[in-house]
Amino acid sequence: MSLSADASPGVATNVDAERFGVDPELRPRDQSFIRDVLIIARRSIRQLPREPEAVFPALLIPVFFMAVNIGSLEKLTESALAIDYKAFQLPVGIVFAVTGISRGASLVADLNSGYFDRLLMTPVSRLALLIGTMAADFVLVALMTLPVLCLGFIVGVGFHNGVLGFLVFVGISALWGMVFPGFTYAIAFKTASPAAVASATILFFPFAFLTTTFLPKDQLNGTLDAVATVNPVTYILEALRSLLTEDWNMSAIGPALLAIGVVGILSIGLALTALKGRVSRN
Amino acid sequence: MTIPAILAENLGRTFGDKVAIKNVNLKIPSGEVYGLLGPNGAGKSTIVRILCTLLMPTQGRARVAGYDVATDPMAVRLRIGAALQSTAIDGLQTGREMLALQAQLYGISSGVAQKRIAELEALVDLGKDFDKRVSTYSGGMKRRLDIAIAMLHRPPMLFLDEPTTGLDPRSRQQMWDEVRRLNKELGVTILLTTQYLEEADSLAHRIGIINDGGVVSEGSPRELKRLVRDDIVVANVQGDAVAVESRLADIRGVKSLTVTGDRIEARVSDGAQAIGSVAIGIQQAGLTLNDITLRTPTLDDVFMELTGAHMNKEVGHEPVR
Ligand SMILES: Nc1ncnc2c1ncn2[C@@H]1O[C@H](COP(=O)(O)OP(=O)(O)O)[C@@H](O)[C@H]1O
Numbered sequence: 133m134s135l136s137a138d139a140s141p142g143v144a145t146n147v148d149a150e151r152f153g154v155d156p157e158l159r160p161r162d163q164s165f166i167r168d169v170l171i172i173a174r175r176s177i178r179q180l181p182r183e184p185e186a187v188f189p190a191l192l193i194p195v196f197f198m199a200v201n202i203g204s205l206e207k208l209t210e211s212a213l214a215i216d217y218k219a220f221q222l223p224v225g226i227v228f229a230v231t232g233i234s235r236g237a238s239l240v241a242d243l244n245s246g247y248f249d250r251l252l253m254t255p256v257s258r259l260a261l262l263i264g265t266m267a268a269d270f271v272l273v274a275l276m277t278l279p280v281l282c283l284g285f286i287v288g289v290g291f292h293n294g295v296l297g298f299l300v301f302v303g304i305s306a307l308w309g310m311v312f313p314g315f316t317y318a319i320a321f322k323t324a325s326p327a328a329v330a331s332a333t334i335l336f337f338p339f340a341f342l343t344t345t346f347l348p349k350d351q352l353n354g355t356l357d358a359v360a361t362v363n364p365v366t367y368i369l370e371a372l373r374s375l376l377t378e379d380w381n382m383s384a385i386g387p388a389l390l391a392i393g394v395v396g397i398l399s400i401g402l403a404l405t406a407l408k409g410r411v412s413r414n
Numbered sequence: 415m416t417i418p419a420i421l422a423e424n425l426g427r428t429f430g431d432k433v434a435i436k437n438v439n440l441k442i443p444s445g446e447v448y449g450l451l452g453p454n455g456a457g458k459s460t461i462v463r464i465l466c467t468l469l470m471p472t473q474g475r476a477r478v479a480g481y482d483v484a485t486d487p488m489a490v491r492l493r494i495g496a497a498l499q500s501t502a503i504d505g506l507q508t509g510r511e512m513l514a515l516q517a518q519l520y521g522i523s524s525g526v527a528q529k530r531i532a533e534l535e536a537l538v539d540l541g542k543d544f545d546k547r548v549s550t551y552s553g554g555m556k557r558r559l560d561i562a563i564a565m566l567h568r569p570p571m572l573f574l575d576e577p578t579t580g581l582d583p584r585s586r587q588q589m590w591d592e593v594r595r596l597n598k599e600l601g602v603t604i605l606l607t608t609q610y611l612e613e614a615d616s617l618a619h620r621i622g623i624i625n626d627g628g629v630v631s632e633g634s635p636r637e638l639k640r641l642v643r644d645d646i647v648v649a650n651v652q653g654d655a656v657a658v659e660s661r662l663a664d665i666r667g668v669k670s671l672t673v674t675g676d677r678i679e680a681r682v683s684d685g686a687q688a689i690g691s692v693a694i695g696i697q698q699a700g701l702t703l704n705d706i707t708l709r710t711p712t713l714d715d716v717f718m719e720l721t722g723a724h725m726n727k728e729v730g731h732e733p734v735r
């Protein structure tokens with residue numbers, strides 16, 4: 133038997149509808165992109181409390197650094213520079229908590245277990261597989277800021293602009309924490325290698341330390357100052373600090389949003405390219 | 415004229431320079447259980463992955479349920495279920511959660527999904543473990559869950575890539591029963607791959623023997639065995655049979671011979687006639703005969719006939735249940 137070569141795609145030639153019919157309960161066409169994103173995100177979020185070991189170190193590190201930095205530098209900076217060093221350090225703790233943590237390892241596990249293939253055989257939107265995971269990251273990093281913020285409250289840091297200021301603070305932190313792992317996802321889709329994804333955590337160090345981690349920008353030497361100028365984290369820290377100590381300061385918040393946008397375009401662009409390669413069936 | 419459930423024409427796939435499969439032709443009618451039988455690396459998974467729309471062919475084309483896998487993958491996806499070689503499970507979810515998630519991904523309403531999951535619950539036979547995390551499941555439990563997930567959207571055809579590899583005998587039996595049930599009760603067309611001769615023999619209506627990327631022969635188990643017209647005389651001996659192998663091969667009536675340790679298998683055209691001379695020949699070669707029996711060809715003999723090699727030493731002698 134030969135099937136005519138010119139049969140148009142989507143139309144099976146002479147299909148016996150009874151035999152190869154689609155289950156009438158399936159509604160893939162009603163499925164919106166947003167729904168797909170929510171399904172994928174929900175699954176990803178449900179995994180979080182089930183592997184606390186993946187989150188726990190990421191919570192400990194910022195608390196540790198905040199304690200050490202404040203303990204060793206508070207007296208010096210407050211007398212020499214007249215700044216509120218606790219408010220200066222709280223955003224550092226936040227950035228440490230949200231930078232680099234992601235569902236990347238779980239994505240690699242899916243790629244290697246064959247579960248990702250199973251997802252690809254469903255009608256789910258391919259894009260939702262990335263965006264849903266990143267949406268889960270947004271929730272994850274927003275949650276990660278809370279214990280650090282509590283610590284901040286305990287040591288007496290307050291929000292200068294009330295509840296709205298608090299929400300913008302968490303929002304900027306979580307947006308940053310969501311776009312940064314785009315690089316990790318790019319590596320995950322490209323290599324499916326747990327080792328490669330684990331090594332992506334090294335990215336954390338230049339971003340987290342080649343900036344105003346310990347001292348304000350005008351105290352940095354020429355080289356570090358130059359690097360800090362192109363480090364997006366510098367602008368994130370600036371915006372977060374302004375939210376703790378000043379009235380609404382758009383000249384601090386604006387550049388942070390721009391920095392998140394630039395990094396986001398780059399990292400998500402790379403992740404999308406890698407995702408495309410992964411689903412291309414080649 | 416009806417459309418075959420699966421049609422592959424000249425299907426081929428290369429990875430760089432490596433030819434994984436070449437010139438594969440398949441025509442599998444609706445309602446059939448088709449077994450792809452072949453050793454590791456033969457190309458079974460590559461064929462299945464192309465038919466399941468996970469891999470593009472680099473040559474030829476394939477239609478599943480009448481739809482081209484290359485140009486119309488979504489139409490294919492809605493009509494197939496698949497449990498691939500690596501059990502595609504997520505250890506952090508429970509069995510029930512995995513099924514519910516699968517239903518959502520296909521847009522099945524939660525009411526319908528719950529009903530179906532309740533039905534499948536009995537089938538996957540997980541008991542209380544159904545609400546435990548999948549990471550705690552045994553291999554057999556994972557496989558059963560995997561198939562339940564594959565069947566949740568009630569596809570008319572199912573792909574099973576080595577569904578029983580690594581399973582204990584009881585789980586294997588359970589899997590065989592389920593394959594037969596899906597085919598008989600629900601009329602599901604099933605393409606399964608296996609390295610186990612007796613699995614193909616007992617489950618498949620037709621078998622395609624695949625070796626080195628190509629289907630070398632195809633037919634019902636009975637037809638395939640008929641390809642080997644000879645009988646096989648099996649002798650267990652004492653003494654160094656390997657050393658006198660050439661003398662044994664000269665025994666009248668013996669067409670070919672394989673010696674493994676103290677076991678001699680001789681292909682003869684008429685077993686009843688030849689068994690006597692084989693027994694005498696063995697003794698004349700200086701060996702002590704422990705026992706000698708006659709058997710009809712197995713699929714392993716067919717594979718040997720077609721490719722000149724045993725399919726797999728271990729599985730060739732697996733115990734028959
Ligand atoms: N992604 C791949 N890249 C390179 N070679 C591959 C890939 N997938 C399969 N192969 C090769 O193709 C051949 C057939 O593999 P496969 O279809 O997995 O065989 P089987 O399932 O019968 O064991 C093997 O030699 C394998 O190494």
Ligand SMILES: [Mg+2]
Pocket residue numbers: 455458459460499575576
């Ligand atoms: Mg395989």
